[in-house]
Amino acid sequence: MLTIGPYRLKNPFILAPMAGVSEQPFRVLAFRLGAALCPTELVSAQGLFRVNERSLRYLRHDPQVEIPYSLQLFGGEPEVMAQAAVIGKQWGAQLIDVNMGCPVKKVTKSGAGSALLCDAPRAGEVVRQIRAATGLPVTAKIRSGWDAHQKNFLAMADELGAAGVAALAVHPRTRAQGYSGKADWTVIADLKRHVGDKFPIIGNGDVKTVADATRMREQTGCDFVMIGRGALGNPWLFRELLGGPKPTPQERCETVLDHFRAHLAFVSDGRVERDKTRTPEEVAAFSRLAAVKQFRKHMGWYAHGLFGASAFRNTINTLEDVAELERRVEQFFLGAKEDAQGADEEQDLDYRTALG
Numbered sequence: 258m259l260t261i262g263p264y265r266l267k268n269p270f271i272l273a274p275m276a277g278v279s280e281q282p283f284r285v286l287a288f289r290l291g292a293a294l295c296p297t298e299l300v301s302a303q304g305l306f307r308v309n310e311r312s313l314r315y316l317r318h319d320p321q322v323e324i325p326y327s328l329q330l331f332g333g334e335p336e337v338m339a340q341a342a343v344i345g346k347q348w349g350a351q352l353i354d355v356n357m358g359c360p361v362k363k364v365t366k367s368g369a370g371s372a373l374l375c376d377a378p379r380a381g382e383v384v385r386q387i388r389a390a391t392g393l394p395v396t397a398k399i400r401s402g403w404d405a406h407q408k409n410f411l412a413m414a415d416e417l418g419a420a421g422v423a424a425l426a427v428h429p430r431t432r433a434q435g436y437s438g439k440a441d442w443t444v445i446a447d448l449k450r451h452v453g454d455k456f457p458i459i460g461n462g463d464v465k466t467v468a469d470a471t472r473m474r475e476q477t478g479c480d481f482v483m484i485g486r487g488a489l490g491n492p493w494l495f496r497e498l499l500g501g502p503k504p505t506p507q508e509r510c511e512t513v514l515d516h517f518r519a520h521l522a523f524v525s526d527g528r529v530e531r532d533k534t535r536t537p538e539e540v541a542a543f544s545r546l547a548a549v550k551q552f553r554k555h556m557g558w559y560a561h562g563l564f565g566a567s568a569f570r571n572t573i574n575t576l577e578d579v580a581e582l583e584r585r586v587e588q589f590f591l592g593a594k595e596d597a598q599g600a601d602e603e604q605d606l607d608y609r610t611a612l613g
């Protein structure tokens with residue numbers, strides 16, 4: 258089953274929504290390298306409902322490339338979620354994805370994210386009201402449950418199915434587990450067996466290689482495979498999944514630079530017009546610095562598994578000048594060789610910061 262609602266996707270591989278990562282430049286890159294769907298990072302329904310400028314900026318996307326454009330919302334109140342989805346639709350959203358897995362307290366304390374796992378009827382109501390208000394297909398992304406004692410993914414699937422969900426993604430860890438331990442793929446298999454062909458199941462969790470994706474599909478029968486951390490610094494994974502090559506050093510270097518420039522443009526976009534308290538030069542310098550700091554994590558991920566990665570990371574973390582950074586990127590990536598030992602290092606990621 259390669260369809261979600263009215264959309265026939267070109268393949269079964271989906272980029273996971275990731276806060277601070279799945280922004281327009283990275284989504285466009287992943288789409289271009291073969292991903293069939295790249296939902297936005299989680300966007301606050303309250304923020305959209307209150308027409309908060311910062312939340313609205315998350316809705317920027319490239320309608321030429323991002324087809325279908327899937328907007329992930331988080332919120333606990335069905336009416337607010339529905340109103341936010343209407344705004345999302347006005348901005349071009351073609352699919353609405355509901356976050357029912359975020360473990361962060363700031364999100365769950367308002368009944369949103371994984372707190373919806375504790376109230377399946379309300380989760381169903383969120384889906385129902387968004388569908389009624391927008392007429393758009395609605396997907397949801399859940400965890401296996403709140404904790405080891407409440408793994409209610411099957412009950413959630415029943416409730417969301419009855420509400421007319423167009424597809425269901427599952428990250429098979431509980432809320433209590435956060436990102437620790439191994440994703441339990443038997444949850445995905447149980448879910449697929451339970452749901453059958455009523456709606457597609459999107460398996461997620463710990464897919465880092467082509468072999469992992471193949472294993473997940475074989476072991477669980479899931480319709481789609483969603484990849485998060487495995488795509489950090491390696492968006493070419495989507496091309497490899499379709500039988501394409503790994504990047505050459507030249508291509509890797511060009512992509513890092515293109516992504517960096519797209520990110521600079523994305524962050525500065527519209528700021529000069531909005532910020533009347535500073536001179537245009539000050540605003541430009543301010544947003545350039547913000548973009549440079551945000552992009553350091555991507556550069557670190559791109560360097561992962563290459564000789565000299567940690568020295569490169571240390572260097573770029575001290576640099577603020579765009580031209581100097583670009584020079585260092587060229588110097589490092591053009592000559593970069595794979596480091597079999599370095600590839601085993603745990604990636605430098607603080608999920609709580611990224612999600613906070």
Ligand SMILES: Cc1cc2nc3c(=O)[nH]c(=O)nc-3n(C[C@H](O)[C@H](O)[C@H](O)COP(=O)(O)O)c2cc1C
Binds near residue numbers: 483
């Ligand atoms: C940095 C980061 C940010 C994330 N942000 C979101 C988010 O905004 N919405 C969401 O549903 N899941 C979010 N997640 C969870 C991922 O979508 C995914 O479920 C999880 O990383 C497991 O998949 P993986 O093993 O392929 O990374 C985030 C994960 C990471 C690592």
